[in-house]
Amino acid sequence: MSPSSPSDQVPVCWEDGDPVSIPVGTPWLTAAQILGHTVPTGCLYGSCGACEIEVNGHVVRACISSVCGSKGTLKVELATDPYW
Incomplete structure (x- = not known):
């Protein structure tokens, strides 16, 4: 795998x-960790919604x-989820 160029980054x-x-x-969970944040998780399969984040709304x-x-x-x- 070749290193990322600046155009491959955001x-x-x-x-x-x-x-x-x-x-x-x-992965967003990894990106959050790089940025010093923790995203709550539940199932890790996308069905429970505990890890929902908003990206540009x-x-x-x-x-x-x-x-x-x-x-x-x-x-x-x-x-923001009133159920979590």
Whole structure:
């Protein structure tokens, strides 16, 4: 596997933190750890919803999703779910 070039990375900003370049395709659970955050998990198969995060306003399940390419910074925060 060849090293990532800058075009294979995207700036990711967790809530009010500074953007950090994360390689495209990095699992969101790993990206959160790189950014110094922990995402709660449950099933790790995407069915329970405990790991939901919002990426630029879109809810994704971090255990089954990865960082995608973007022309701008991906802004991430934990999703608000009244049941968790």
